[in-house]
Amino acid sequence: MSRLKGALLFLLPLPLLFGALIGLGTGRLDAFLGDGAGFVLFMAAASLTRRGILSVQAQQTLRFARLERIPLKTIGGLLTGFATGLTAFIAVGHGFALSLAFAAVALLGFHLVYGLEPLGRPRPFDLSDERARKVADALAEAERKLIELERAATTIANPELKLRLQRIGRQGRVILNQIADRPTDLFRARKFLNVYLEGVQQVADGYARTHRLADSRELEQNFRTVLATVEEVFDEQHRRLLKTDLMDLDVQIEVLKKQLTQL
Template structure:
């Protein structure tokens, strides 16, 4: 046990794991339920069915926890999960093991408790518990609620725009929108890296992205054959203007970060001199 390494989640493997091993526990329990049913052993059928349900609930909670953790790890700016699904699942696994061994399996209580403890410990060592620390550094005087709400709203709108893009058959317009979305995401990532810029960037996050969302909503609501060529030309021109706006916004944010770095360097030099 002393050589056991602390859990460090790998974001490239987290989605593929998804608690697959937990679902393997269901196989022998499912077989036990079927056998009890075939033997018309009602008590064994009910107990094994309850054990199956407990392990299934544990696996489902774990899946929620893994999804929640993956979102946390991928986001540079977020709060720790409110509901610790993985932690709950770990103790549920221990409780399910105790129930299955002691009640359903008629094992001694001490043995069942030992197996339950091992199950919970094994879960922790393999999967770990839920993240507990908020990733809300470098906020300056901006409130965390304001930052998260603004970024969350922008992400939702970008997601909706991408869904509507799938309905656009005009390849030129789709290509321009795709470029705009790529740049918008880059700007959003830059803001998340330095959320102090959130106030000055709010116009981009709310006005520009909201404008694109309204345009795409109106576009997909119509039959493309009914859209006049003049209207499409206006759209192409609009997207070109937005492309230029996004480039300027990204450059402004980068220059602002460069300015902050220069200030910090100058301050440090002065501190070293004194």
Template sequence: MSKRYGGKFSPEEGRPPQTPSERGSFRGARRTRAGGRVNLLFFAPLPLAARAFGSGPTELALNLTALGALLLAAWLTREGILAQEAYEARKIARRPAIPRKMFASLLTGLGLGVAGLATSGVSAAPLIYAVLGTALHGFAFGLDPLKDKGMEGVDSFQSDRVARVVDQAEGYLKAMTDAIKRAGDRQAEARLERLQSTVRDMLRTVEDDPRDLTAARKYLGVYLMGARDATIKFADLHARAPNPQARDKYLALLADLEQNFTAKTRALMADSTTDLDIEIEVLRDRLEREGVHLETRDLA
């Protein structure tokens, strides 16, 4: 029988399997849709700038207005897609406060209509451009989420509490990511990504069972805010004058936080399992009092 060759210099030899926390924040990540064709929207209207300065004052004003409307539409489209991706990534989320993609569709139609007016004058052509531009943009990029997303059996007040805490926690994580980039330390960035992955595991656990919010609030609020402040201070210090001792302390802090968040998340999941077992036992007792006898495997 053939045997795979391996030695101490083989890539996989002696390497321990990765734990979930060592896989970084790319675990479960998906490619963003806010690229490619969205970026083309920023370049497509640029010829209007050349046309604007090669004609009279009326055409100048119309072309620049069309250029501004189309660039604003491109920016709103990108922001709308990012907001929708954040909405889809969560199990409990509020709809975006501003329907960015819908406004972008209207601005696209407005920009094309004004550009057509600068070229064709007052006629049916600008109206056709406006209607087609609005419709095609809407078909290409879709509509914004129009309703809040929650879970069955969870009241709106509890869903709003979870959504607010998740939004706040994601804000802390984003601030930490922006700050650590200033330090220019790849190892610190990778270590922070592992912590962020662990924090997001807790966020998903709280979204699965909003009753865990009370137990996790201190972690997602006080501890995460402290981690953000420490990251900002470390990044500022490291950017001015690298300090190996401060760096070691910061990395040790991230490691401690990761362990604490992991332990708390496991405790929350264990509590959820215990609650399920209790509900099953209560249901079994009620059925037996009604004269219905079930095998253990029926409700296990």
């Protein structure tokens, strides 16, 4: 279905293409230029809109990372309005006010179908203090590494190694979610975030780049061994965080019990 996103914007201006071609065939340069320019603008708008829609869908899979976002859909919408007004004014010969009205109708229609993006960048967290911001930054950085890791996995042909990398990516996300639920875990997981995650991402990236050039069984075996170790370490990290969370909860329960008996 995502292949059809924004298809309407590619289809509606098609008469302009025929107009430009007929203008060329009949030797009418003004018709060719007017219709052709309008068509090119509409196609640019449709392309931007489509990229914007796909980029919004991709952002929804991210939990922590805040990628730089250009409001492509909004630019696409404004360009659609502009192209409509310009075509009405130049290629059809309508007056300025009527052309403006056409542009406004197109922009409104675009907004109702695709929706213009809200101004300003959304903030994924309620970052009320400096420490919360640090945790959020660490999580965002870690998620970027996981995205790189998953990207590297898609380029590796060996299904077993690909599966292992994907599993490591999932384990990593589970740990990030644990840290997000209890930010105090960040201190306990600093080695995971700063050393292991960075290391496995670099190794996976390096393997993805070089394994096609040098088909070495030894390299493949080494990579397999290191991935198995990483899986164990990630699993151990997950269990350790869970255990400390349970211990913290135990302490909290004990404290509450004592407070209640003192009443």
